[in-house]
Amino acid sequence: MNFSNLDNLTSIALVTMAALLCGLLLIRLRQPAVVGYIIAGVVLGPTGLRLVSSTETVQNLAELGVFMLLFLIGMELSLKSFKTVYKTALSAAALQIVLSLGVFWCVGQYLGWDIERVAVFAFATALSSTAVTIKILEETDDLLAPVGRTTVSILIAQDLAVIPMLLIVGAFGSEGMAHAGAAILLKLALSIGLLAALILFLSRRNRITLPFSDWIVSRPEIMPLAAMAFCFTCATISGAVGLSPAYGAFVSGLVIGNSNVRASLHKAAEPVQTVLLMVFFLSIGLLIDLNYISSHWRQVLLVLAVVTVLKSIVNVGILRVLGEPWERAFHAGVVMTQIGEFSFIICAAGLAGRVLTPGDYELMIAVIALSLLISPLWLAVARRLHDMTIGRFNAET
Numbered sequence: 001m002n003f004s005n006l007d008n009l010t011s012i013a014l015v016t017m018a019a020l021l022c023g024l025l026l027i028r029l030r031q032p033a034v035v036g037y038i039i040a041g042v043v044l045g046p047t048g049l050r051l052v053s054s055t056e057t058v059q060n061l062a063e064l065g066v067f068m069l070l071f072l073i074g075m076e077l078s079l080k081s082f083k084t085v086y087k088t089a090l091s092a093a094a095l096q097i098v099l100s101l102g103v104f105w106c107v108g109q110y111l112g113w114d115i116e117r118v119a120v121f122a123f124a125t126a127l128s129s130t131a132v133t134i135k136i137l138e139e140t141d142d143l144l145a146p147v148g149r150t151t152v153s154i155l156i157a158q159d160l161a162v163i164p165m166l167l168i169v170g171a172f173g174s175e176g177m178a179h180a181g182a183a184i185l186l187k188l189a190l191s192i193g194l195l196a197a198l199i200l201f202l203s204r205r206n207r208i209t210l211p212f213s214d215w216i217v218s219r220p221e222i223m224p225l226a227a228m229a230f231c232f233t234c235a236t237i238s239g240a241v242g243l244s245p246a247y248g249a250f251v252s253g254l255v256i257g258n259s260n261v262r263a264s265l266h267k268a269a270e271p272v273q274t275v276l277l278m279v280f281f282l283s284i285g286l287l288i289d290l291n292y293i294s295s296h297w298r299q300v301l302l303v304l305a306v307v308t309v310l311k312s313i314v315n316v317g318i319l320r321v322l323g324e325p326w327e328r329a330f331h332a333g334v335v336m337t338q339i340g341e342f343s344f345i346i347c348a349a350g351l352a353g354r355v356l357t358p359g360d361y362e363l364m365i366a367v368i369a370l371s372l373l374i375s376p377l378w379l380a381v382a383r384r385l386h387d388m389t390i391g392r393f394n395a396e397t
Helices: 008-028 033-044 056-076 079-111 115-126 130-139 146-172 177-203 213-217 220-240 245-257 262-287 290-295 297-321 326-335 342-352 358-396
Strands: none
Touching: 008 033, 008 262, 033 130, 033 262, 033 358, 056 130, 056 146, 056 220, 056 245, 056 262, 056 342, 079 115, 079 146, 079 297, 115 146, 115 342, 115 358, 130 146, 130 326, 130 358, 146 177, 146 245, 146 326, 146 342, 177 245, 213 220, 213 262, 220 245, 220 262, 245 262, 262 358, 290 297, 290 358, 297 326, 297 358, 326 358, 342 358
16 A cells, blocks of 8 residues: 555544554553654654655644643643742752753763754753653652652743743854844843743732633633634744744743633643644654664664663752752652653754754754653663662661
8 A cells, every 4th residue: 555645634544543543552551642652653754654754744733732732831830839849940950951061061072062062962951851751750640749749840940941942042043143142142031031020920919810711711612722822822922022932832821820711721722732742742753764763773772871871860869969858859850861842842943053963963853752762661660770779778788
């Protein structure tokens, strides 16, 4: 059967069915469904069955999925709860980024990389996957436990850091870095100042009442459209004024999350976000070049192993330094070992700005995707090794 000759509707139906079956299979194996979506993308992609050869439309939908993810993260962020752990969360995220920059600067000194290339690799590696980590915490019944609250707060802090990261990486490809440097600082100051002012405003008052909220809530059929429209409108405005569209998506979710329609719009937006997020992880699988991995498998596996082990050690060490108990630090540190979904966007921005070569980009795509795929397995292995080590230590003492 020649898949490349199938009409678009048939292709969409097969892609959807493959994503659903792979997602259900991974859920059956007590793994996150998003891992199944990546596998479906690999199977259907240009180096698999070649059912999907043009990924431009999928990539556009995937970007909308990222915006909806940030929108829901902002909506779910409880400012009162976050205030109780914000010092640990912001400190942990900052240390993760700083240490990642330090490690890649040392690597860059050896390999002759410029600072822009170092920054892109460091930013991409420092981030963890919000979607995968939360699914793993749900599977282990730890999402609402202290370790879950600590982990989610750090993930939120990382998601906040994505916005200045994208501003910085986006400016690398612009003409005249001297002028671009001043523009970056101005945009960073503006975005951080606006976000801080908004958080301060929202945390000091009861839920705000949005215009037309009663009319929207009284019409359930229009609520998903209202949520999407608000998210994408804010993202568009943010992009139009020179900030990241992701920034606008997060801010829109923050406003809705502290409004009188939070519960209604959150429930309405979840199915839309689920579909778009499926498309996002499917697009990750489509980007994976199996031919590249087969011809560079030693390099890919070496980088994957080094990043996985080092990131686990760094995460656990940071949380211990910040005063977290050993068990909580170990679990949270290991569950955040994978590289995040926003790392794909940072690498794409680096490629567009000619900071990364096509080879660098292929390597990072392979490592990030494999990192997401092995994340549940790595958690199981690390916890097993941890239990064996603790058992032997107790036996000897």
